[in-house]
Amino acid sequence: xxxxxxxxxxxxxxxxxxxxxxxxxxxxxxxxxxxxxxxxxxxxxxxxxxxxxxxxxxxxxxxxxxxxxxxxxxxxxxxxxxxxxxxxxxxxxxxxxxxxxxxxxxxxxxxxxxxxxxxxxxxxxxxxxxxxxxxxxxxxxxxxxxxxxxxxxxxxxxxxxxxxxxxxxxxxxxxxxxxxxxxxxxxxxxxxxxxxxxxxxxxxxxxxxxxxxxxxxxxxxxxxxxxxxxxxxxxxxxxxxxxxxxxxxxxxxxxxxxxxxxxxxxxxxxxxxxxxxxxxxxxxxxxxxxxxxxxxxxxxxxxxxxxxxxxxxxxxxxxxxxxxxxxxxxxxxxxxxxxxxxxxxxxxxxxx
Numbered sequence: 318x319x320x321x322x323x324x325x326x327x328x329x330x331x332x333x334x335x336x337x338x339x340x341x342x343x344x345x346x347x348x349x350x351x352x353x354x355x356x357x358x359x360x361x362x363x364x365x366x367x368x369x370x371x372x373x374x375x376x377x378x379x380x381x382x383x384x385x386x387x388x389x390x391x392x393x394x395x396x397x398x399x400x401x402x403x404x405x406x407x408x409x410x411x412x413x414x415x416x417x418x419x420x421x422x423x424x425x426x427x428x429x430x431x432x433x434x435x436x437x438x439x440x441x442x443x444x445x446x447x448x449x450x451x452x453x454x455x456x457x458x459x460x461x462x463x464x465x466x467x468x469x470x471x472x473x474x475x476x477x478x479x480x481x482x483x484x485x486x487x488x489x490x491x492x493x494x495x496x497x498x499x500x501x502x503x504x505x506x507x508x509x510x511x512x513x514x515x516x517x518x519x520x521x522x523x524x525x526x527x528x529x530x531x532x533x534x535x536x537x538x539x540x541x542x543x544x545x546x547x548x549x550x551x552x553x554x555x556x557x558x559x560x561x562x563x564x565x566x567x568x569x570x571x572x573x574x575x576x577x578x579x580x581x582x583x584x585x586x587x588x589x590x591x592x593x594x595x596x597x598x599x600x601x602x603x604x605x606x607x608x609x610x611x612x613x614x615x616x617x618x619x620x621x622x623x624x625x626x627x628x629x630x631x632x633x634x635x636x637x638x639x640x641x642x643x644x645x646x647x648x649x650x651x652x653x654x655x656x657x658x659x660x661x662x663x664x665x666x667x668x669x
Contacts, residue, residue: 329437332430336634344659346650347634349501349611351530353585353653355568356578359531362571363564375566377558382570386538389573390510396540398549401560403500403524403537406549408434409556410466410520410539413548414494415440419463424453426643428472428498447474451605455482459489468498470505470608473638473648477505477608480512487516494545496520503528503583504590505608510540517542527610528583529572536561536569586610590651596661600668615646619668627667633660 319327336347383397400406407430415421417439423431425444435442445457451474458465465486470477487495487509497509499521509521520541526532539549553560561569572579594604594612602614615621625637625647636648651657 325437330433332433340632342632344633344652344656346611346652346656346660347636347648348532349527349609349648349650350532351527351582351586351610352651352656353530353582355530356572356575358571358575358578359568362567366563366567371563373563375559375561375563377554379561379566382566382573383538385570385573386540389576390540392510392513392540393543395543396513396546398539398541398546398553399561400537400539400549400553401557402526402535403498403522404430405535405560406522406537406539407431407466407496407498409549409552410494410496410522411435411438411440413552414496414520414545415464420461421463422458422461422465423467424471426451426471426474426640428468428500431466447471451476453478453482455485458486461490461493464493464495465490466496466498468500469509470501472501472609473611473613473636473643473646475501475605475607475609475611475613475648477606480507480509483509484512484516487512487519491516491518494518494520496522499523500527501609503579504587504610513540513542517544520545525569525572528586529569529579530582531568531572534561534565534568536565585654586651589654589657592654593649593651593657593661597664600661600665602668611648611650613643613646613648616668621645621647624664624667628660628663631663633663 379399382399383394387394387397400409411434420441420443422443422445425446432442448454469483483497495518499508502508502523512519513521520539522537522539525534525536590607590612597604597614602616605613616624622637622639625635628635
């Protein structure tokens with residue numbers, strides 16, 4: 318029945334998310350979720366919102382949440398856009414800032430949703446090769462015809478590009494929009510948000526899914542010049558004026574305002590990441606320098622796919638991509654210390 322599909326549906330190549338198994342006692346280290354629950358204040362805020370007002374549409378402007386996010390980052394409400402997860406914000410950004418017929422740039426090893434959106438919206442793209450050590454060659458992203466997008470830290474490599482180099486890319490694309498996808502920035506040194514007021518062509522996209530443990534609520538946001546935000550609002554209101562619901566707004570607002578809990582759980586993940594890296598290196602793994610809530614690792618004597626499969630048989634899920642240049646790497650989300658101790662013990666048995 319594909320003869321009834323539109324040309325857009327026919328050319329779409331959907332993104333494949335991490336494996337989800339409906340099985341008890343799984344150690345799930347394959348989708349970069351936070352191992353800790355949301356702030357208790359999030360649960361309290363959502364509980365208060367459950368009531369008769371659910372019969373009413375949520376605020377289309379999301380003013381309260383935008384104000385809280387703006388205050389946290391030292392910006393104005395007009396600099397904030399909210400979407401149904403950062404993937405939706407990315408989709409709106411592709412439509413709002415990238416032109417069909419003008420080539421955009423992103424790394425050849427990166428978030429695999431970028432080529433999905435580019436093909437869907439008829440946007441030509443060039444995959445810029447990373448260096449042999451998986452770092453970014455900054456000059457290769459200068460003077461793009463259509464714009465630039467890349468994650469920082471990069472995914473799945475976990476490597477962070479220092480802010481001075483991000484700024485050089487922005488400076489050398491002043492007539493085009495540069496999008497920095499900061500899904501994992503809270504596990505890295507510093508965000509490009511501090512550059513937003515300096516550059517009107519910079520858009521920073523973040524998510525509540527990782528560091529704030531709200532993957533189940535689907536809240537993402539963009540930070541940028543007011544004119545960029547207005548373009549995103551135009552796209553949103555042309556598709557869905559109410560992208561997130563009352564419960565998501567209440568929970569996200571509580572999460573961004575509970576800075577103490579955020580710092581506590583993030584520090585736990587960073588501490589465990591350091592421990593896991595050392596343990597994997599002791600087992601002979603090569604681990605790329607991580608600034609995320611996961612590590613990207615390769616073993617010289619055992620194929621990554623085999624490690625993935627043997628762990629899966631033992632009810633431990635990690636991520637294997639099987640793509641050129643990274644087909645001998647696995648991506649391992651940082652779980653709780655207890656989960657990671659069991660993971661290290663099991664993977665040690667496998668490679669040993």
